[in-house]
Amino acid sequence: MSEEIWNKVDDYLDKLIVDQDHALLSALKDSEEADLPKINVSPPLGKMLHILARSISAKRILEMGTLGAYSTIWLARSLPEDGELISLEINQKHAEVSRRNLERADLSKRVKIILGPAIESLSTLHKNGSKPFDFIFIDADKPNYPGYFDWAIKLSHPGTMIVVDNVIRKGSIIDPGNMDPNVRGVNEMLSNMRAYKNIISTAIQTVGIKGHDGFALVYVTGSS
Numbered sequence: 001m002s003e004e005i006w007n008k009v010d011d012y013l014d015k016l017i018v019d020q021d022h023a024l025l026s027a028l029k030d031s032e033e034a035d036l037p038k039i040n041v042s043p044p045l046g047k048m049l050h051i052l053a054r055s056i057s058a059k060r061i062l063e064m065g066t067l068g069a070y071s072t073i074w075l076a077r078s079l080p081e082d083g084e085l086i087s088l089e090i091n092q093k094h095a096e097v098s099r100r101n102l103e104r105a106d107l108s109k110r111v112k113i114i115l116g117p118a119i120e121s122l123s124t125l126h127k128n129g130s131k132p133f134d135f136i137f138i139d140a141d142k143p144n145y146p147g148y149f150d151w152a153i154k155l156s157h158p159g160t161m162i163v164v165d166n167v168i169r170k171g172s173i174i175d176p177g178n179m180d181p182n183v184r185g186v187n188e189m190l191s192n193m194r195a196y197k198n199i200i201s202t203a204i205q206t207v208g209i210k211g212h213d214g215f216a217l218v219y220v221t222g223s224s
Contacts, residue, residue: 003211010208014043023105024073031068034097040067041139041165042210046074049137049163053078056161058134063087064118064148065140069098069111075137076107085111086125086133088118088140119144122151132157139165142182145189153196153224160220164189168205168214190216198222 014020020043028040041049053061053075059082061075066089076085089095095113102108114121118140136152138145145164152162167173167190172183193201198221205214 002207006207006211007209010042010044018043018047023101024070026104027068027070027073027101030101031070031097034068034093036068036094036097040070041074042208044208045165045206045210045215046071050074050078052161052163053135056134056159058161059083060131060133060135061085062133062136062152062155064122064136064138064152065089066098066113067094067139069101069105071137071139072098072102072111073105073107075135076102076105076110078135079110083110087111087113088121089113089115090117090140119147119151122148122155126151126154130155132160134160136160136162137165138162141185142166142169143185145185146192149189149192153199153220156220156224158198158220158222162199162216162218162220164216164218166213167203167216168212170212171205193218196224198224 049071058078059080063072063075063085066072066087072085072087079085092115095115098113102111133155136156138148138152140148167186169183169186172178173187199218200221201216201218203214203216
């Protein structure tokens with residue numbers, strides 16, 4: 001009964017205040033028809049990302065994990081006309097679907113998708129002297145979360161906001177004997193956060209159409 005209620009509430013909120021438009025709904029539809037994994041953020045979380053990025057007047061956004069560009073659209077719409085979003089994606093098929101969805105949403109000029117392993121792409125961005133990002137969203141393969149977060153800090157500046165998705169794993173993070181690489185990656189990242197002296201962090205568990213999960217929210221207070 002609980003999951004049924006969670007789904008109904010998310011659906012109610014979606015229709016009442018999230019209010020997805022044609023581009024967002026079509027991005028979900030095209031992703032499903034292309035047989036992409038159904039792991040996109042929920043509509044309420046997508047809009048939350050938009051609001052958070054907009055609240056700090058982000059002009060440069062970094063996303064790890066493009067999938068079908070559903071969250072990318074939400075984030076890119078928070079940018080001013082001269083803003084830029086860089087999204088990292090390892091899968092060629094996902095990138096192709098994403099580019100079509102971004103073109104439909106008229107966001108192709110604001111978004112650059114970099115194809116390849118995110119760890120390598122992050123290293124290249126840093127090596128090439130990338131300007132720091134104002135907002136960073138991490139939603140890629142969980143075993144690499146510790147590395148992704150470390151790079152996120154290196155590519156940030158005081159005032160950067162970082163959101164990390166899928167950090168509760170249906171509560172499995174509290175089981176010290178859980179050997180799932182996804183759980184271990186998330187737990188290592190969360191544990192590592194205590195070592196960073198230049199951030200303020202928290203994590204929130206959520207329920208909804210994505211089940212029992214949650215996200216971490218981080219604010220960068222000083223240089224790394």
